[in-house]
Amino acid sequence: MKNYITVVGLEVHAELKTKTKAFCSCSTEFGAEPNTHVCPVCLGMPGALPVLNKKVVEYAVLAGLALNCEIQKFNKFDRKNYFYPDLAKNYQISQWDQPICLNGHIDINVNGEKKRIGITRIHMEEDAGKLVHSGLTISTSDFSAVDYNRAGVPLIEIVSEPDMRSAQEARAYMEQLKAILEYTDVSDCKMQEGSLRCDANISVMPEGATEFGTRAEIKNLNSFRALERAIEYETERQIELIEDGGHVVQETRTWDDINGVTLSMRSKEEAHDYRYFPEPDLVPINLDDAWIDKIREELPELPAQRKERLLKEDVPEESADLIVSNKKMADYFDEGAKGTKNLKALANWLLGDVSAFLNAEGVEIDDPAFKITPDHVAGLVNLIDKGVLSSKLAKKVFAEMLKDNEAPEVLVKKLGLEQVSDAGELGKMVDEVIAANPQSVADFKAGKKKAIGFLVGQIMKQTHGKANPGMVNKMLTEKLSQ
Amino acid sequence: MNLYDKTVHELHEQLKKKEISSVELTNALYDRIGAVEDKVAAYVTLDKENALKQAAKVDEMIAAGQDIKPLAGIPGAIKDNISTKGLRTTCSSHILDNFIPVYDAHVIENLRKDETIFLGKTNMDEFAMGSTTKTSYFKMTHNAWNLNRVPGGSSGGSAAAVSAGEAIWALGSDTGGSIRQPASFNGIVGIKPTYGRVSRYGCVAFASSLDQIGPLTRDVTDAALVLNTICGVDAHDSTSLPVDVPDFTKALRQDVKGLRIGLPKEFFGKGTDPKVKEQIMLAAEKYKELGAEVMEVSLPHTEYAVITYYIIAPAEASANLARFDGVRYGYRNKLATSAPEMTKKSRSEGFGAEVKRRIMLGTYVLSSGYYDAYYKKAMQVRTLIKRDFDEVFKKCDVLLTPTSPVVAYSLDEKMDPLTIYMLDVTTIPVNMAGLPGISIPCGFADGMPVGMQLIGKALDEETILRAAYTFEQATEFHKAYAPLGGDK
Numbered sequence: 001m002k003n004y005i006t007v008v009g010l011e012v013h014a015e016l017k018t019k020t021k022a023f024c025s026c027s028t029e030f031g032a033e034p035n036t037h038v039c040p041v042c043l044g045m046p047g048a049l050p051v052l053n054k055k056v057v058e059y060a061v062l063a064g065l066a067l068n069c070e071i072q073k074f075n076k077f078d079r080k081n082y083f084y085p086d087l088a089k090n091y092q093i094s095q096w097d098q099p100i101c102l103n104g105h106i107d108i109n110v111n112g113e114k115k116r117i118g119i120t121r122i123h124m125e126e127d128a129g130k131l132v133h134s135g136l137t138i139s140t141s142d143f144s145a146v147d148y149n150r151a152g153v154p155l156i157e158i159v160s161e162p163d164m165r166s167a168q169e170a171r172a173y174m175e176q177l178k179a180i181l182e183y184t185d186v187s188d189c190k191m192q193e194g195s196l197r198c199d200a201n202i203s204v205m206p207e208g209a210t211e212f213g214t215r216a217e218i219k220n221l222n223s224f225r226a227l228e229r230a231i232e233y234e235t236e237r238q239i240e241l242i243e244d245g246g247h248v249v250q251e252t253r254t255w256d257d258i259n260g261v262t263l264s265m266r267s268k269e270e271a272h273d274y275r276y277f278p279e280p281d282l283v284p285i286n287l288d289d290a291w292i293d294k295i296r297e298e299l300p301e302l303p304a305q306r307k308e309r310l311l312k313e314d315v316p317e318e319s320a321d322l323i324v325s326n327k328k329m330a331d332y333f334d335e336g337a338k339g340t341k342n343l344k345a346l347a348n349w350l351l352g353d354v355s356a357f358l359n360a361e362g363v364e365i366d367d368p369a370f371k372i373t374p375d376h377v378a379g380l381v382n383l384i385d386k387g388v389l390s391s392k393l394a395k396k397v398f399a400e401m402l403k404d405n406e407a408p409e410v411l412v413k414k415l416g417l418e419q420v421s422d423a424g425e426l427g428k429m430v431d432e433v434i435a436a437n438p439q440s441v442a443d444f445k446a447g448k449k450k451a452i453g454f455l456v457g458q459i460m461k462q463t464h465g466k467a468n469p470g471m472v473n474k475m476l477t478e479k480l481s482q
Numbered sequence: 483m484n485l486y487d488k489t490v491h492e493l494h495e496q497l498k499k500k501e502i503s504s505v506e507l508t509n510a511l512y513d514r515i516g517a518v519e520d521k522v523a524a525y526v527t528l529d530k531e532n533a534l535k536q537a538a539k540v541d542e543m544i545a546a547g548q549d550i551k552p553l554a555g556i557p558g559a560i561k562d563n564i565s566t567k568g569l570r571t572t573c574s575s576h577i578l579d580n581f582i583p584v585y586d587a588h589v590i591e592n593l594r595k596d597e598t599i600f601l602g603k604t605n606m607d608e609f610a611m612g613s614t615t616k617t618s619y620f621k622m623t624h625n626a627w628n629l630n631r632v633p634g635g636s637s638g639g640s641a642a643a644v645s646a647g648e649a650i651w652a653l654g655s656d657t658g659g660s661i662r663q664p665a666s667f668n669g670i671v672g673i674k675p676t677y678g679r680v681s682r683y684g685c686v687a688f689a690s691s692l693d694q695i696g697p698l699t700r701d702v703t704d705a706a707l708v709l710n711t712i713c714g715v716d717a718h719d720s721t722s723l724p725v726d727v728p729d730f731t732k733a734l735r736q737d738v739k740g741l742r743i744g745l746p747k748e749f750f751g752k753g754t755d756p757k758v759k760e761q762i763m764l765a766a767e768k769y770k771e772l773g774a775e776v777m778e779v780s781l782p783h784t785e786y787a788v789i790t791y792y793i794i795a796p797a798e799a800s801a802n803l804a805r806f807d808g809v810r811y812g813y814r815n816k817l818a819t820s821a822p823e824m825t826k827k828s829r830s831e832g833f834g835a836e837v838k839r840r841i842m843l844g845t846y847v848l849s850s851g852y853y854d855a856y857y858k859k860a861m862q863v864r865t866l867i868k869r870d871f872d873e874v875f876k877k878c879d880v881l882l883t884p885t886s887p888v889v890a891y892s893l894d895e896k897m898d899p900l901t902i903y904m905l906d907v908t909t910i911p912v913n914m915a916g917l918p919g920i921s922i923p924c925g926f927a928d929g930m931p932v933g934m935q936l937i938g939k940a941l942d943e944e945t946i947l948r949a950a951y952t953f954e955q956a957t958e959f960h961k962a963y964a965p966l967g968g969d970k
Contacts, residue, residue, distance in 0.1 A: 040584060276853075281721065282721075
């Protein structure tokens, strides 16, 4: 069998976080009662007309700048025509031949290797409503209802170059893109709620080939994991087809997450002819340089810049990558960093015990279920550094902090967990343990150095683990060597 | 003189002087409708109960000594493609047979603020596609000058209502001549304002880049009064122009001295009825007498206007009419077993032949592989048509043309669609260029009214109003009444 190269390009739809819809003043809030955030405009009532929400353009420009794009000053909208019950006007207001952003890129890092993924274009458009089926799937339903709350919510579609060569790279691109959109605060990026959606164009070609193979477009990729699995599955499917003497057909396929397979939706011949033409209800807009520059000035620190900053603070690269990829985590980290100098330890806590808790609960760091404030995590780090707490006891304190965010200093006292580092007190204990365990003392003196471990253990037991183990060890060794 | 034959400004004075009440006037209109509507068939829906309520309200305002606006208490008719909250709005289509809008068009909001009265909704060509009102799903409207003839279209119901004394004033919409041509066929005044002068919000879209709402009235003064109420920028319509609206009645001066009037030769082409042409040339003579300067001019791309219009308008219509799918409102085929089948059948059964023809045309010209050859090319030609006007307006202030090459023809006339389309040659270029145009009565041919069209520069409604008013005051044509003759 030949070696094959996978070629992946992604089309990502991100719902913009505007308060109101793209072309009317209805709320964009998620999860409201069906058809309560609607009006004549987003319901496509006869005679209603769209009026562009300026924020949509602002957010698209902000995203474009963050993704290193060239912003196009002349902007117009087009109608994309197709019939579907969730599309109130049976055309979508979109941008066709003149998108707002061109020629951007994202840098990704996979297994320590850096790679630049091109972004072909970003355009603005409106979302459709949602079909709600009476049964589990469309084919088993007696009827379907339509909820138009989402109809007219603004989207940007970000189209990448076919620059990715593996599922891993595609995932890294998607994660980095999500992080950038979160940093710029233009989108909620909730894949499970559909505010960030992804279609993948996948093809394979034999190693050394100069032309890409025929691609299939995979839809319905609702998580990073689905994206990875679908690319892996589709790669295998296409290679097998070719190896068996067949050929890949250009088509749209859907990812079946339950069975882990892609299924054909429609062939190229059945593809829609969208009959795009300029939207006559909206006037073209010209963005002026001053306005674009103002938005550029508002650009927040982006993941790459924040990573650089963390590296300078001695946070290991792997930890830095993990922290900056999650904006909420990174913001939490920055808050915590105000309270401690040991940022490496702070990072370890966030990626260790904190993440373990969040993962177990299935929540994000800003969820009310996670009660600990950043200053308290910093405080915990400081207590360890000062030798007040052993790392073992620190875990105990952390468990208590999770309950109602009490300060670690308070908990240490409350639980009586303060480490005993007082030389006088420890000296007394050392003398007592030597007196009470002549056999071990004899063993040590006879050269069995391990015997000291037993003696340390006795003191730790006696103090319920509060004695400073380093000091005890040192003092015992000194005494016994005299 | 019958109350129903008077003008808005005459009735306004009478209301203010308490010589008549609005309730009396409104009842007089409904009595007239009761007497002639079976002959004329101008209306799709009447709203007598609300109209009389509103009339009583205006009478109370007058009794209380309140100042009233010129349109207050004066009954008018609304073309049935303009959204009226709570009142059936059908576009004369089966697909909107029982459709009751949830909101008012911007123009309706403005008219309500002025406390006017809506008698009902008028018949039209289905979705404003046609120039005879014969493509209406509901009925055929008859010309009040000769009941065997067409009222023109697509605002044929509005024009016939005003002409037959079934409304004092009316609103129409004009995409390729749909206000001006029926105004001329019915011997009344009709204005298509500059594109963007009047908000399209709530006017059910046919061709978005061409549609414009405007008045149909008995004289130029009434047209100016209705314009005063309906014009102005609207936050709900991005294409409405953010410019100040003058008081159009201030333009109504009898003064055309030195006015440069152009006669574009392409508008008097082969298909022009010589008797129509004769009346326009007499009007030109009249203007000369009144002190205007008349010259022949040329708009060389006029011959392409109709064919490019029949690419652009259907293209936009094919998308605009896509929303009528049976999902949210309007006619739905209830036997279909899937959503695509429901949409297909609802549309097949809900739309008439002319609407389907234009949807197919529009779908075709936008199809992949044809877009550049048709739509894109048509848009380029549209720019050339606009430039022709820009050039000619360097030499003259207004253009004078026949509103239609012909007078109202027989209801039984069998013409193929293309022949009918070509008759819009005099009105379509004005929409393509987004300019204001007015049609006023200027004579008769074969016993039917002839209308002349005055075309102005963009946003210069005032000059065409002034020219129209001067002609009107110097002639008697606007004082003639439709005899409701001919056997139906």
